[in-house]
Amino acid sequence: MALNEKALVATGEAGAMAGEGVALPPRTQTGPAWEAAKTVGLRAGSIVAMMIVWWLLTFFFPPTLIPHPIDTLMEVGAIVNTGQFLSEMGATLRRVGVGFAIAMLIAVPLGIVMGTIKSLENFFEPPVILGLTMPGLVWAVMAIMFLGLNETSAYAAVAITIMPMLAISLWQGTKSIDKDLIDMSTAFHASAWSKVVDVILPQLVSHILAAIRYGLGLAWKVVVVVEMFGFSNGVGYQVVRGFNVFSMKQVMAWAITFLVVMIVIEFGIIGWLESRVTRWRPRIQAWRR
Amino acid sequence: MAYVHVDSAVKYFAREDGGDMLVLDRVSFDTREFGTTCLLGPSGCGKSTLLNAISGLERLDQGRVEVIANHGASKLHTPRLGYVFQDPRLLNWKRVEENLTFALKGMGIPQQQWPERLEKYLGIVGLAEFRKQFPLYLSGGMRQRVGLARGLVIEPEVLLMDEPFSKLDQLTARRLREETLRICGRLKQTTVLVTHDVEEAAYMGDRIVILRARPARVIEILDNPLSPGERDIDDSRFIQFKKTLLQSVLRLMETNEVQS
Numbered sequence: 001m002a003l004n005e006k007a008l009v010a011t012g013e014a015g016a017m018a019g020e021g022v023a024l025p026p027r028t029q030t031g032p033a034w035e036a037a038k039t040v041g042l043r044a045g046s047i048v049a050m051m052i053v054w055w056l057l058t059f060f061f062p063p064t065l066i067p068h069p070i071d072t073l074m075e076v077g078a079i080v081n082t083g084q085f086l087s088e089m090g091a092t093l094r095r096v097g098v099g100f101a102i103a104m105l106i107a108v109p110l111g112i113v114m115g116t117i118k119s120l121e122n123f124f125e126p127p128v129i130l131g132l133t134m135p136g137l138v139w140a141v142m143a144i145m146f147l148g149l150n151e152t153s154a155y156a157a158v159a160i161t162i163m164p165m166l167a168i169s170l171w172q173g174t175k176s177i178d179k180d181l182i183d184m185s186t187a188f189h190a191s192a193w194s195k196v197v198d199v200i201l202p203q204l205v206s207h208i209l210a211a212i213r214y215g216l217g218l219a220w221k222v223v224v225v226v227e228m229f230g231f232s233n234g235v236g237y238q239v240v241r242g243f244n245v246f247s248m249k250q251v252m253a254w255a256i257t258f259l260v261v262m263i264v265i266e267f268g269i270i271g272w273l274e275s276r277v278t279r280w281r282p283r284i285q286a287w288r289r
Numbered sequence: 290m291a292y293v294h295v296d297s298a299v300k301y302f303a304r305e306d307g308g309d310m311l312v313l314d315r316v317s318f319d320t321r322e323f324g325t326t327c328l329l330g331p332s333g334c335g336k337s338t339l340l341n342a343i344s345g346l347e348r349l350d351q352g353r354v355e356v357i358a359n360h361g362a363s364k365l366h367t368p369r370l371g372y373v374f375q376d377p378r379l380l381n382w383k384r385v386e387e388n389l390t391f392a393l394k395g396m397g398i399p400q401q402q403w404p405e406r407l408e409k410y411l412g413i414v415g416l417a418e419f420r421k422q423f424p425l426y427l428s429g430g431m432r433q434r435v436g437l438a439r440g441l442v443i444e445p446e447v448l449l450m451d452e453p454f455s456k457l458d459q460l461t462a463r464r465l466r467e468e469t470l471r472i473c474g475r476l477k478q479t480t481v482l483v484t485h486d487v488e489e490a491a492y493m494g495d496r497i498v499i500l501r502a503r504p505a506r507v508i509e510i511l512d513n514p515l516s517p518g519e520r521d522i523d524d525s526r527f528i529q530f531k532k533t534l535l536q537s538v539l540r541l542m543e544t545n546e547v548q549s
Contacts, residue, residue, distance in 0.1 A: 180374070180376075180378050181378055181380065183341075183346055183378075184372070184374060184378040185391075185395065186346060187344050187346060187370070187372040188372070188391065188392040188395040188396060188439075188443070189395040189396055189397070190391065190394070190395040191395070194391070194394065194395065198380060198383070198391055199380065202380070202382040205382075279423075280381055280382045280383075280423040280424075280425065281381070281423075281425060282425050282426055
């Protein structure tokens with residue numbers, strides 16, 4: 001013990017001189033640009049590879065089943081040029097957007113309540129789990145039967161299909177909240193509003209983003225089903241029309257436009273949002289090569 | 290300007306098997322007015338519970354905790370308490386200065402005072418140039434200083450510190466102890482510091498309240514014969530005082546063993 005202390009004193013002085021605690025150095029300068037280029041390259045390569053597989057498949061199947069990729073891309077061009085793209089995609093996006101917003105408005109408070117209050121957790125758990133297992137098709141049928149063939153039923157079907165998934169994500173996220181930070185905010189007399197906005201929601205952000213990702217994926221799948229049932233516009237309707245005239249080219253072309261829009265939303269908007277709300281977290285990727 | 294008066298504090302915790310466990314057993318003491326009072330005891334002896342009771346985070350089952358402020362006329366004013374936690378409990382998604390304004394906002398301090406306070410207290414803990422940084426980009430010692438600055442920025446009458454140096458490496462802890470002692474002296478702060486480290490108690494405490502464990506009970510209250518300026522961990526008088534403290538603690542551990 002005595003020896004230990006001597007050593008502590010001797011080095012302690014030096015430590016005090018040098019000053020403890022230096023901020024982490026900025027990230028290495030050679031890295032990011034090259035890493036970004038590599039990421040983009042790999043993603044582009046993956047798309048090219050899929051196109052090649054598609055092209056190879058055209059040798060084994062008649063064009064009525066697997067249209068040539070170039071023909072299909074021309075069809076995509078035609079869809080975009082005639083302005084059909086904007087109106088049909090706009091209708092679908094609106095249904096997804098509104099349904100998604102409704103689901104979020106219900107799921108966020110529901111999930112937070114389920115994560116905080118034990119009795120309400122027990123009460124809401126069965127319907128949420130049941131709702132999760134219910135196929136989107138059933139919700140779509142029920143929505144149309146109750147509300148008729150109109151926009152409201154499309155919104156309702158989308159909202160109710162993705163709601164359980166969003167609620168579960170928020171519920172689990174709320175349970176993992178750091179209680180010590182709540183105590184801290186109580187010690188500094190933070191208002192209830194401040195506790196939610198400054199302490200709880202920031203801890204839920206990554207859960208909310210994951211929920212948005214899965215939720216959107218699910219919403220697309222439901223909305224085309226709803227549109228197939230007899231709507232007169234939207235991407236789902238166009239796919240059915242392609243099917244009715246047995247034009248695989250049209251079906252594929254609409255699917256591709258759809259995918260492009262999804263990719264823009266996923267990598268563009270959500271990716272940007274994510275990097276913005278998590279910039280307080282140092283990027284440590286040494287474990288991931 | 291204020292001191293903490295604890296009068297036969299009793300606290301039970303509910304046990305897993307449904308029974309009650311006594312955590313605080315008629316704990317009574319007064320802190321010093323100005324200066325630092327250390328609550329010294331083995332780990333898990335209920336020191337943090339005591340601190341939480343003082344801050345109002347935890348309710349006592351019996352007894353009283355009072356923070357008595359001698360303001361002369363303004364008796365109606367409730368004393369302001371600052372809290373510094375073991376792992377600093379910062380909001381990692383907020384910048385250093387936003388962590389401080391979070392406390393200022395909570396305590397209802399008028400916004401026009403914020404810039405001046407931020408500058409003063411970030412300067413005192415030596416973090417003025419890091420005010421725009423996010424906590425996770427700082428070292429452990431610096432994060433602890435942000436926690437200290439957050440406790441100080443509200444200019445509390447009583448500052449509660451819960452083992453603030455125990456998660457730091459020895460050298461950083463030592464340096465931060467020296468700084469905290471200096472800062473608290475300069476600000477005429479009443480501080481209550483919880484620790485299980487005898488040397489830390491001898492170094493930081495003007496008064497040391499020794500607690501035994503399970504349930505926590507006050508064994509001895511000692512006043513430090515050395516003023517903060519005289520405390521030097523190599524000085525023979527300091528070593529002597531540390532020995533006295535250590536003996537009290539060891540004696541109490543023996544009696545604990547005999548009882549159990």
